[in-house]
Amino acid sequence: MPLESIFSTISPTPIAAASLGQVYKARLKYSGQTVAVKVQRPGIEDAIGLDFYLIRGLGFFINKYVDIITTDAVALIDEFASRVYQELNYVQEGQNARKFKMLYADKEDILVPDIFWNYTSGKVLTMEWVDGVKLNEQAAIERQGLKLLDLVTTGIQCSLRQLLEYGYFHADPHPGNLLATPEGKLAFLDFGMMSETPEEARFAIIGHVVHMVNRDYEAMARDYYALDFLSTDVDVSPIVPALRDFFDDALSYTVSELNFKTLVDGLGSVLYQYPFNVPPYYALILRSLTVLEGLALYADPNFKVLAASYPYFAKRLLTDPNPYLRDALIELLFKDERFRWNRLENLLVQGSKDRDFSAKDALQPVLKLLLGPDGEELRTLVIKEAVRVTEAFTLCTFVDTYNSVPSFMRSLIFNGNGALAMSSAELQSMMELRDQVFRIWGLLRSSENFDPALLQPILQILQQPEARSLGGRVVGGITQRLAARLLQQVLRMPMAPTSSLSALDTR
DSSP: HHHHHHEEOOOSSSSEESSSEEEEEEEEETTEEEEEEEEEOTHHHHHHHHHHHHHHHHHHHHHHHTTEEEEEEEHHHHHHHHHHHHHHHHHHHHHHHHHHHHTTTTSSEEEOBBBBBGGGOOEEEEEEEOOOOOOOHHHHHTTOOOOOOHHHHHHHHHHEEEEEEOOOOOOOOOOEEEEEOOTSSSOOOOOSSSSEEOOOHHHHHHHHHHHHHHHHHHHHHHHHHTTSSSOOSOOOOOOHHHHHHHHHTSSSOOOOOHHHHHHHHHHHHHHHHTOOOOOHHHHHHHHHHHHHHHHHHOOOOOOOOOHHHHHHHHHHHHHOOOHHHHHHOOOOOOOTTTTHHHHHHHHHHHHTTTTTTHHHHHHHHHHHTSTTTTHHHHHHHHHHHHHHHHHHHHHHHHHHHHHHHHHHHHHHHTHHHHHTOBBBHHHHHHHHHHHHHHHHHHHHSSSOOOOOGGGGGHHHHHHHSSHHHHHHEEEEEEEEHHHHHHHHHTTTTOOOOOOGGGOOOOO
């Protein structure tokens, strides 16, 4: 059809250009709506075919003669070529945009332009016009009253959803494809190059972060099987010391202090020493995240992508019912058969920073696992921890009561010997445990959608025979511990060092 039958106006020259096509600004004749018209360059397909033929020949040469590169170069080139050829099909790009919008534009701070299918073909793509500023133009962004870091953080959170939630991600998020709109939204453009993270790899990446936090290098090495970095017949035991050497140095502070580039560069030196094969999807993930981190560091040299990613990881660990992530959560929270309340508190603090976090969702999967048929090992750990927590609450309540009694009455009741024989360190530990449990309960209650009625399922579960048995075992354990303490007091068994509660201000 002639241009004048479709558009009332169209720019005489391109307003943007790239390697495969160029973009014109036009106005639809039937509606008056402003649109972007992307037109493919003539003859570009033949030129690209020749380019990849030559590059692929170089890839075969690298595979055969360059021993230092263990990754299959031809496979990487083929992956890149398949993505580029997808970019040549503008109907496919329009379908990519529609899928991306369906998955991620449910968030009010993400904008994806609509496609006008009646004016789209294999070599012409007509889409909604988006007013905005490129994400690398910080001064122009700030003149609109916006903050670049806020937009980059939005991009990171959206990228995490792309990579780890649905697995369908924008593989080319350079500044020209990311716009800051006047309303403060982050607009994604150019959906020609998309990729997917395999489902098993999505969970393995989250598990890998947990293992990194725990410094469990044996588990980290085994993760490379699920990530498809290593064949299952490769022995990972020699890799463990290399991971330990790198991460013990890199994690001298905390994981959140690392930036993504440091992590990738350091791991790269480890990967080159062993028979790793970087899968093609992972190369595109690296490209995506390093671009976003580069934008963030441009705005703030101290910005840490991993720290900005924590709320998302915490929310997924606390709320996702997937068995792999549930096991990762248990692994994070329990060590040497002791519950690490500080880890739970930190997860709740970080998770609450994610606007999609729900305390209700954080509780239900745990309860289901705890009382399910596969939860015997967890129930044993929970029973031990329930004994410890209940004992702490009981004894600390006793201490508070004891300290509220006037000193002359303490002497009359306890003959000046104190209420219980207990070391100062042990009492302090119990006080800290009780206070931490109170803080965690406060975090749950402060959640916007928290309602005590949400705990109704717990009451229903506690009516089950197995739950009553669990409760009986908890009470039995506490009774044994308190009886032992009482017997120690009656017999005045020596405990060194000891501290009479009457001499301890614990309030």
